Amino acid sequence: MTELVLPSHCDGRGFCLGGTVLSWIDIAAGIAAKKHGVFPAVTRSVDAVHFLGPITTKNIVILQASVNRAWKTSMEVGVRVMTEDLxxxxxxxxxxxxLTFVALPQAPLTILKSGQPQTPSQRHHRQQQQQQEEQQQQQEEAEAARAALISSPAARRYSFSLPSSKSESKSGGQSQQQRSIQLPAIEPVSPVEMERYKMAQSRREARLKQASEENEEEEQRLLSDVRDQMRRWNVSHAQNPKFKKDGGDGGDTDRVEIQATFAESAQLVLPQHANSLSITFGGQVMKWMESIAAVSASRFARVPIVTASIDSLQFHRKTMIGDCLTMRSVVTRVFKSSMEVYVFVDSENLITGKQTFTNEAFFSMVALQPAPSLQPIRSQLPLLVPGSDMERALSEAGEKRRLRRLSQRRELAEREMQGMTSAPKGASHDPHDHDTLEHGRVALDVTDP
Structure with a gap:
């Protein structure tokens, strides 16, 4: 997939917004997932994404997506993003x-009745006729899907495990939602595909292990308390956030309370934001999250900022067309020239009034020097002041999260330099790309304390 970077995709300095890139990534991955699985698929989770270089209006973006491994109802899709100078x-x-996608069954087609039978015999005859029509339609759809899979070029490289016609005929009376889903299995052929296949399983096991760890449960309880507190805040707390405090270790350095960096945004899910099942695109949600994270970071630093990375996130609940999504963000940790921003999303059904927690993520934002420089800020950022023990615990845990990001970032850069990701000819292999990105690219402050 190729995208031309337009001014509408960028900030005031001409940098493509990270949320826009995330939405492109989700679309490319969704296309690959749909081609492989036949069934509609939705984004379940996204592993950490680290931007190793900026994208500007002078670039086109090339996205390559492939299914690395498929399980029963889920699959991992890898997306590689390159930039090309025009x-x-x-x-x-x-x-x-x-990205991890989960396959969902399509809703059954509604059969319109030609007329209401009057007598019991007519109603019985009409019921039998409807059952026969439904069974015939289901068999035709299954045969068409099987024929499309078998005749596709991918069938030579993938082995498919599809239900037989006999098993379909036995369950013909059941609705399509009740039938089990079995995604086609991946059979790697080349060494690169085999490596991706193994790595996908390793990442899946790591995600499951992390979710079951005790310290992960403690962090989730802390974040739950933070969310409850942020729901009680409002944007009036962000007015005039900076203040100076004499004495102490900080001297006359500007100090900003965590609560003063709070930002909030509401978005109504429209048809263009959703897939064929009326479920909101995961990439669209991430785009909205990145936008509100940038507001909190800018409110804190008051300098130009750029997104460096987003931690892994999971979509706990689906959102539909007509739902109202509320994004809330706050700066949780400050380093030399970068900030960690916590963002979470609540959804509300405007008909029933039911509100649910949807997903959350940590963003890393880098403060930049004034234009035309592309380097991180050299002056000291304001000090972040926790307003409660809970805020202090959240901020202190940011160092552990940062170390995890650095490890992931270095591993990604090392794999790129080793050629494990099959970089196209002409790609940059500067050994310092993961620390300071040269050649007019931006330094992303990943090593300074």
Whole structure:
């Protein structure tokens, strides 16, 4: 998939917004998932995404997506993002993303009745006729799907495990939602495909292990308390956030309370934001999250900022067309020239009034020097002041999260330099790309304390 970067995709400095790139990644991955699984698929989770270089209006974005491994109802899709300079044709590696998609059954087609039978015999005859029509339609759809799979070029490389016609005929009376889903299995052929296949299983096991760890449960309880507190805040707390405090270790350094960085945004899910099942695109939600994270970071630093990474996130609940999504964000940790921003999303059904927690993520934002410089800020950022023990615990845990990001970022850069991701000819292989990105690219402050 190729995207031309337009000014509408960028901030005031001409940098493509990270949320826009995340939405492109989700679309590319969704296309690959749909082609492989036949069934409609929705984004279940996204592993951490690290941007190793900026994207500007002078670039086009090339996204390559492939299904690395499929399980019963879920699959991992890897997306590689490259940038190409429109004038020099030089290509640079930007980022890699791994998304987990879950296959869903399609809703059965509604059969319109031609007329209401009057007598019992007519009603019985009409009922039998409807059952026969439904069974015949289900068999035709299954045969058409099987024929499309078998005749596709991918069938030579993938082995399919599909239900037989006999098993379908036995369950013909059941609705399509009740029938089990079995995704086609991946059979890797080349060494690169085999490596991706093994790595996908390793990442899946790591996600399951992390979810079951005790310290993960403690962190989730802390974040739950933080969310409850943020729901009671409002944007009036963000007015005039900076203040100076004499004495102490900080001297006259500007100090900003965590609560003063709070930002909130509401979005109504429209048809263009959703798939064929009326479920909101995961990439669209991430785009909204990145936008509100940038507001909190800018409110804190008051300098130009750019997104460096997003931690892994899971979509706990689906959102539909007509739902109202509320994004809330706050700066949780400050480093030399970067900030960690926590964002979570609540959804509300405007008909029933039911509100649910949807998903959350931590964003890393880098403060930049004034234009035309592309380097991180050299002056000291304001000090972040927790307003409660809960806020202090959240901020202190940010160091552990940062170390995890650095490890992931270095591993990604090392794999890129080793050629494990099969970089196209002309891609940048600067050994310092993961620390300071040269050649007019931006430094993303991943090593300074």
């Amino acid at each position: 004038l020099s044709a030089d290509r640079y590696y930007c980022c890699h993303a791994y």
